[in-house]
Amino acid sequence: MDKKDISELQYIHIEQDRDGIVFMDLQPTGAPVGSHYMERMSEFVEHALEQLEKAEVKGLIYCSPIMAGDFDPSYFLAASRQQIDIADQLQALFAKFMRLHAMHKPIVSILDTTSTDLRLASLLWADYRIALADATIGFPTSATGLFPGFGASSLLLHMLEPEKAIPFLYQGNILSALEALHLGLVQAQVANYEQAFALAKQQLLKPYAAAETQKTIPPQHATTDSLLGAMRRKSSGLIPADNLFFELVADNPTRGLEEMLQQERQAWASLWDKPETLNMLRTLYCSVNRASRRATEKVSSPIGKLGILGAGIMGSGIAYEAARAGIQVVLKDVDSAAAEHGKRYAKRLTDKLLEQRKIDQQQQDHLLARIYPTGDAADFLDSDMIIEAVFENQTLKANVTKESLPYLKPEGIFASNTTALPINKLAEVSPLPQRFIGMHFFSPVDRMPLVEIIRGKKTDERTLQQALRLAHQLGKVPIVVGDGPAFFTSRIFFNYLLEAVTMLLEGLPAELLEQEARQAGFAIGPLAVLDEISLKLMLQVYDSLPQLHPGQERCYRYLESLIVAGRNGRKTGAGFYNYNETTGKRAIWNDPSIAQKAVNDQSGTIQKRLLHVMALDSFRCLEEGVLQDVTDADIGSILGIGFPRHTGGVFSHIDQVGIKTFVNDCHAFAALGDEWHIPERLRQLAESDFRFYDGLESNWKGQL
Structure with missing residues (x-):
């Protein structure tokens, strides 16, 4: 831009051209926003207000005040621990954003490089949004224990049709600039900054029109209800972010933007007090990002x-x-x-x-x-x-x-x-x-x-x-x-499936086992999994083990008998379920050779056995050297074999239960099979009330 008036601030660069167009972004040499999100965003908006209050200023172009890829959950977790009211901070920020639009001067944002999460949220407040062709756009933290905050959920629910806004906000998908254009998230896609500035200036010099952020899509109750129903059916109900987002979406058709912002800020701020939020962010955001970067830490030529x-x-x-x-x-x-x-x-x-x-x-x-x-x-x-x-x-x-x-x-x-x-x-x-x-x-x-x-x-x-x-x-x-035998993920998943078969042979009803697994947070029950992979494949995993303990041998013989009887799984039309090829439906099968017993599982024993058996064997993997790092175990258990996401993974699960309670639970199950043998080192750690994590960081430093 042609410079007329330049204000050089420590973190914010402001530039005004001779046509009265102001451009704002972070200083190229400024410090990262890092642990100062609220302060930097508030400062950014205050300076935007100062500029737009000038009579000669016709409009504003801005890039996000948050650096690309700069999201640190520890800032919000620390604020929560220090009893800093995140909701009040958001309210003050939202009030400033609303003042910007009350000035009736057009605002254009430019989505560049990695425009995700809080960075993307800050760009949605513009009336007109332009994406560079190589931009990546989305809310990946939606899959890691949060829903889009900083006004993003409220704004998009008001700007886009529900069938576009709701999946984008909820699923955590990353879009290209072209996909964002088709979605209606941005109004234009250009090749570079020069084209973006030219188009932005063209928009700003037009007569002012109603801001996009103030336009409201007419309520579409039927569509919203249908989408919500589908999402709730897939959700475990155990993830606070999901539940709060569903409430926000359900209320959207009956509320205005300001009311939605109030509900959103309270809900989003409340997430930081939830243990599930910490568990998920630690494993699915922090640990996954570290694991993904691991490949670039040392020089190696690409394949x-x-x-x-x-x-x-x-x-x-x-x-x-x-x-x-x-x-x-x-x-x-x-x-x-x-x-x-x-x-x-x-x-x-x-x-x-x-x-x-x-x-x-x-x-x-x-x-x-x-x-x-x-x-x-x-x-x-x-x-x-x-x-x-x-x-x-x-x-x-x-x-x-x-x-x-x-x-x-x-x-x-x-x-x-x-x-x-x-x-x-x-x-x-x-x-x-x-x-x-x-x-x-x-x-x-x-x-x-x-x-x-x-x-x-x-x-x-x-x-x-x-x-x-x-x-x-x-x-x-x-x-x-x-x-090691079956490595890590196959090994502990094998033990999960084995425990389900063990409980079945104990006389627990098959339908109850499936129901309790889903209520624990597994996407589908273990018996349905066995039918999908086939019982023969399960026996192949058995065959890879160097030796079987008595409980495993009993299950092996039982699975063999089912295969001989033609019940190998879904592909053969029968397994732990009966399958109807015509209707595509299935029904649970109760083996008449097993005497079922009445069960009143108010203490959650079934869920504990399914969750604990994998966590306990994960500790054995540490002892045996199959695992070197508890974060790898937590990542692998969730992303590889579907351990419930809200737990944060197998070792996070032990922390959440409490290591003493976990060991006592396992001890109570000792008579049920050799899989419940407790390593002596785990007992010692329980005596000292050891935690595998402190906040977002692992405490495991090779304690064995």
Whole structure:
């Protein structure tokens, strides 16, 4: 802009041109907003008010007063602990924002780089919003224990139709600038700042129109009720942010903007006193961000060419994710026809994206061109990395590994995608076991964010860093574990499913087990999970274990008997449920050979057993060296196997229950099976009332 009057402040840059247009943003050399959100935003708005009060000023262009990616939950948690009234601070801020619009001078905001969470909220107060083409836009913290605050929920519920506003606010999705334009979140998308300023100035010099923030979408009760019903059915009811957001949405059609802002600020401020908020933010925001950054901490070259062995569901999913990340992929199967079939998985996924206008035809063509299907291992020549993703059969994996290893680059690495087979054993076929590692992806790969990286005894540091780098390129959240029977996620999930079968054999009604699991916060019950994965696959996990204790052997024999009886799961039409192919409905099956007992579970014993059994075995994983870090366990348990999100994960669950109470509960279950054996070190920690976390930080410093 042409400078006429410039005010240089410590944190805020203000510039006015000869046409009376003011531009405001943070000083390029200013300190990060960091732990001063309220103060900096308040200061920013006060200076905006000062500028707009000038007679010669016709309008305002601004970038957010919060730096990209600058959200620190500790600020609000500390304020809550110090009994600082966050709601009152928000009320004062909202009052200043409303004064801005009462001045009837147009305001334009520019959404650049990473416009998310509080940064995005501050940009929604403008009358007109322009996004740079490379901007990423959304509220990712909606999936981590918060709902969009700082006025964002109220504003969007008033500015957009409910079918657009509600899912965007609730689901935590990140949009491109083009998607935000289609949604109506922004009014324009441009290539760069120069174009943004030109368009903004053009808008500001027009006659003033009613502000977008004051326009209200006519109430649409039926649509709102329908969306709310669907979300409530999927919600566990155990996450405070969800419940408060649902109340806000339900009240929206009957309230004006100012009333909504009052309700929103009280609800959002109240979240910081909830233990569930701390648990979720710690694991799903802080720990996940640290895990995602782990891949970039040490220098390692990116993967340019990736070979994938096996074009089944897993291999095809990994191929799609790699191609989407810009990696050249060679997808091999037994022949080119089978490999081509695997590539069609990427075609189906991109067809949906094309239909949703999330990509264009050229982007689809380029993505698909990066996947080369083949039946010839020689096409792996000069691969930076090869991932084996064939069936869970050790002999098969050994054969395809030996066939492909000669085509790796001299410094290339080999990874096995396996659920439970020991990496140390699989690595024996390689002449360079130091360059062999496990990478356990989760299905469906395009929707599951986690990858469990399994380090063998001989895996070297460079190989680990390359595996982490690939996870980073794919946009996955990595956890690093050591080798051991079924590793970490499969092992504790196995124990969860096993405990459900154990309780079934004790005579607890199947329907009650499923109901209690859902009430504990699991998305679906363990018996339904067993039917989905198939009982045969469950036995394959059993077979990977070095030995079984009596309770496991009993369950093994029972599952075998069900398979013999034709009850292998959903695909066979019968398992723990009966399935009707015509109607698509299912009904719980009660095994007539098991005498059911009447149960009055007022003490929540079923829920405790399902939650505690995974947490207890997670501690054993620490003792055995399978886990090095409790944060990896909490991330993996939630993102990998659906441990209830409100708990923050297995070790956060122990903290929330209280370690003494947890150990006493496990001791009370001791007669029910060997899975309830309590390690001596855990007893010692309970005696000292140890906590695995202090606020957002881990207390685990290798206490074993």
